Amino acid sequence: MTPLELICPAGTPSSLRTAVNAGAHAVYCGFADETNARNFPGLNFSRAELAEGVAYARARGARVLVAINTFPQAGREALWHAAVADAEAAGAHAVILADLGLIAHAAERHPGLRLHLSVQAAAANADAINFYVETFGIRRVVLPRVLTVEEIAAINREIACETEAFVFGGLCVMAEGRCSLSSYATGKSPNMNGVCSPASHVVYRQDGADLVARLGDFTIHRVGKDEPAPYPTLCKGCFKAGPYAGHVFEDPVSLDAAQMIPQLAAAGVTALKIEGRQRSRAYVEAVVKGFRRAVDAHVAGRPIPVGALNALTEGQRTTAGAYRKTWR
Amino acid sequence: MQLTLGPILGNWPADRFADFYARIADEADIDRVVIGEVVCSKRLPFFADRIAPAAERLAAAGKQVVFASLGLVTLPRERRQARDATELGGPVEINDLTMLRYLAPGQPFTVGPLVNVYNEGTLGFLAARGALSVCLPPELPLASIATLARAAPSTGADIEVWGFGRVPLAISGRCYHARVHGLAKDSCQFVCAQDPDGLEVDTLDGEPFLAANGVQTLSFTCADALGAVDALAAAGVARLRLSPQSCDMVAVARIFRDRCAGRIDPADATTRLSALLPSMPLSNGFMLGPVGAAHVA
Structure with missing residues (x-):
């Protein structure tokens, strides 16, 4: 059985090292400006920190993905273009992009750079995903949190790229990238x-x-x-x-799809994503370790450990979100 | 500046839908009409057979007709509906990039406000694919609108801006109308039809805030671009979009036409518009700041 790849958040260089040491197969992070969707004070990476992070991860067999997943502002696209170029220069394994124009730019100017489609692009069906694959050579799509496991399986039968699904953390109830x-x-x-x-x-x-x-x-x-x-x-x-x-829109729950790892694997998902670049190092360490155990248990054919991460979730309540159809 | 009548976003009964477009065809001073379902694929079967006759009447009255398509396409039924919209024999408005895969090469299309066009790169890409015009996302500030409108002529597409109507703020896989009525989406009993302009969502302190429209969330306030018409025109914006509300849309169109032609000043125009919508405060804060819900005089 192919092991599921575990994609973990890193809001700071120390979180990156923590996540790698805790068993992340890959970490994702962003630059300290409005080019990424977790543009919070005190978070994110300088160019030099990214290069160091890439070296640290590489030495331990992990990869670094750079999220450049906001929508460039009119008249200021150069900032986003520079972010793509700098991520490539730093040795990032891939960039995670959402904006159509920025993806077109990256595909044309950085043909060697691996492109992932951000959840913020909200590509929610096989035709939309195949549009990005055929037009830009997108290699992986991060799936919107509006799909059931059955729908993910159907998508994977029809598309020519990998899929990555959120399994833990904050849950957008709206289609991502389409909410003002x-x-x-x-x-x-x-x-x-x-x-x-x-x-x-x-x-x-x-x-x-x-x-x-x-x-x-x-x-x-x-x-x-x-x-x-x-x-x-x-x-x-x-x-x-x-x-x-x-709670008209959503209860104060957070996503925990650990128990659905076998179904997500059977649906053809390549990678599991943990939300939370704004979280502490202690949180990242606990969640990454917990999910690494779960992923390893799945590969070994053992049951997924139950409820180990409940104490880390908002309001102590979790949901499997849209993965179960009753959520809708 | 031209005027576009956007698609009806609420769940209106088929007869009301047909009557509405008959009156628009006969009486409204509108250049382009976008017609069809954007919000929920379950609603379309109830009025699908009314679209073609309405489109014919609108076209006979000299309006350019564009067929709307769904904003969030996930289910097989939705993919079929999205594909079907490209076969109605006229330009299609895309509200989800899924549609780019269904359009025939060279088939003209417009881009609706639910597609994220925030910058020149995205505008240029869509124009190169054949977009005739792009209705920008309503959250864009005036400075971004102006930058895009200035860039548009060299791309071949023109720029449209959300001018009137409750503002689409979000779309979801979950139906809020069903949820607040204690129903599941699959057995929703079409409760959204009770609220043609959406169901008012208030804060616990009684502040009107949002409006639920099935899987869509709208603003409680009604957009009013009247105060920005001169700035938009100066920047080269080609058209304003008026989104149907259950008020006198012929009168709404007349106010916007009079303002665009300089026959009335902005303050008069806004006063007249408020009088048509006594229960819906106006907003222009996305365009003019500081927050979307604000109304800057």
């Missing part, structure tokens, strides 16, 4: 700025016995003082809609 909820409330969006529901626009306010968490001018959560105050990520908020009051 954050910029509606804050002016900053994943596509343009590499941020969603940014901390710069969060205000916590005491209102009587309640703690109110606001994003821009909108209340996202209101909880009693003894309840944990969740971060006001817009699509995980509590709202009222007609007769309903609660």
Whole structure:
């Protein structure tokens, strides 16, 4: 059986080393600017740090993928073009791209560079994926988190590239790369700025016995003082809609598809991806070790260990997300 | 500046759909009409047979007709519907890059606002593939719109901008209308038809915020580009898109035409527009800042 490749997040050079030491087959990271979708203060890599990270990983048999997965701003494409060139120069195994124009640029100007299609490109069916494969020679697609395992299997039967599926971490409930909820409330969006529901626009306010968490001018959560105050990520908020009051879009759950590793493998998935470049080194170490054990257990024909990572998930609740059809 | 009437995003009954386009054909001063289903493949069978007659009537009235296609294509049924849209005998509007694989070489198409066109490279690529015009994503600020509009003539495509209507903010595999009614997507009972402009989503403090439209999330506010018309025209934007709401769209089109022709000033135009939509505040913050929900006078 071909082992599933484990793709792990690295927000900092030390997280990269941690992930590699914990058993990552590959790590993904980004440059410290708006060219990547985790453009958070204090995160990400300089050019020199990337080159060092690539050398560190290579010496230990791991690969480095560079996410350049926001949508270049009009008039400023040179910043994104430079990121692609610099990732190649640093020896990255591949770049992970979302924007059509940037992919066309990379395919034309960097013909030797391996291209992965970011989840932010939201290629959700075999025809869309084959368009990228045939037009640009895309080698791997990161699948949107809107597909069931059965749909992933059907896609893999029809496409001529590898697939990578998210198995753990934050869960976008909207089609990725196609959401401007954050910029509606804050002016900053994943596509343009590499941020969603940014901390710069969060205000916590005491209102009587309640703690109110606001994003821009909108209340996202209101909880009693003894309840944990969740971060006001817009699509995980509590709202009222007609007769309903609660989590209109998504409950505060995070994705844990560890138990679905055998099904994902049977569906033809090549690589499993862990979300969380904004997470701590301790988190990365625990999750990578846990998933490496799970992937190794699968290869050895043993059952996947149950629930080892529950303590690391938001609100202590997890979901298999869209992989099971009932999610819809 | 020309005016495009975008596709109906809500779930409207077939008779209302037919009546709406009959009136648009006969009475509305509109240059281009995009017609068909964008949001949910389950809705299309209810009015699919009304599209061709409506398109004929619109074309006979001198409107250019473009056929809409789905925004999120995953299921086999959706891939069939997307492919079918290319065989209706006219230009197709793509809302998902899946469609690029279905278009015949040389078949004219337009690009809808759900396709991510943020920069000159993407605009140039789509224009080279035959795009006639590109309706930009509504979250783009005026500076980006102007840069793209200036770049457009050399590509062969022209630029359209979201001018009116609740703003499409997100699309999902999950149906929120079904979810808030305690139903599954596969047995949704088409509850979205209860809310032709979407179901109001308020914060727990009672602030109107968003509107659920099946798998799509819209803004609660209604976009109003009237205050930016002069700047958009100066940058070379070719057309404004008016997205159908359940208000008098003939009157909406007249206000935009009068403003584009300089017959009324921006403040008058916005006052007239507000009067048509008393329950829907206006917004232009994506274009003019600082946040999408804002309205800058």
